[in-house]
Amino acid sequence: MKITTQEDAATRALKALEDSRASVRLRAALAVGSAPDPRFVGKLVERCAIEPEFFVREMLTWALTRHPESMTLPELIRAVRSQRAQARSQALHTLSKIGDRQVWPAITRELLTDADDEVARSAWRAAVLLVPEGAESALAVVLATQLGRGDRETQLSLSRALVALGEAIEPSVRAAAAGPDPRVRAHALATEHLLREPDTGFAFAIEEAKRVVALGPADPTGQ
Template sequence: MTSPEKDTNTMRALQALENSDPSVRLRAALAVGTAPDPLFVDTLVERCAIEPEFSVREMLTWALIRHPPALTVPKLTDQLRSERAQARSQALHTLSKIGDRRAWPALTRALLTDPDDEVARSAWRAAVVLVPPGDEPELADVLATQLGRGTRDTRLSLSRALVALGAVTMPILRAAMTDLDPHVRAHAIATERLARDPDAGVEFAIEEAKRVVALGAIGEEG
């Protein structure tokens, strides 16, 4: 049975998470994480879906990590079906930090190929953390369908995910290097280069891939 004082403090913290001042919300998330309470979990998850400030979202994630996975993981996996992209992205981000493989079945192909780049990137990072031993080849096959996608940051996220899966990705990357799409070929070449030399600059790897593709196109014209 909780004391009236604790109930009052809990209510104040929950209200502060919705304050218009982001610094107040940040402090509230810190306080909630410092003194975890199951009563906070629903509000933390709901706030992650709409919180506009990155630093506050990170603190909300930290606060959720401080609570038992048995309480947080089911709530977060429910968010993966949300129509709100931020709800899906932030839930995936938090699940990757918790690292509980009970969340793995919720990481569907639809999430791994989500049309929203932030959701997809979060799904790739979470999948690499949560994939059960032995399921890496299947995951790599799905991730490879996204080669050539998006901005530099999106491509880098995918490359890092593929590299993190290890040797199972090499045959897939080699096959992608002959893809008809030059963007897929360039991305596959850059990813293979990073796998061989993780310390190589990403820009160097991508520029090298572009040169290889350009040379290939010249050769075909000849």
């Protein structure tokens, strides 16, 4: 009878993950994470791909981190290859939370340069956490190709990712700062500024960088 009760509870939890009410889905994800069960893994990953509420997605990710990596990692690696952008983004986010560097080969250049900003941002965050020792410079080269991309929030995400790699980014970012595109140059200069002075706000750094770019190479000091 005890087994039947456990099976009934699992069935109810899985069904609740599809409830129309976000509060019910949130409680279900909490319950699943509190009592890990291999039967939940596929459903959790599947739900991550379509869950509309941010706070529920975060609970789904937490629930996945509570399950054995031997079960979650294969499912998440499959999800990062999905045609659905949210599936890729949330799977990358969850991989970054798990933090197992054996999944590094799954963080491909295609993901780091994904056309969807949310996917790319998730890939950047995962990459700087999972990059193997000695591969930082190669990662910086790829990330630098994205300088100048997107809105202020996207640019801040990229700058933070680059700064997290430390001095390994300097050649790539310096080359971008010397390029012909004003938007790329400004973003690269702002990133360099943050690397040297991490306490400086990004808004200040980017505006200062834009000012330097506008002045042009003839008078970079503004005097």
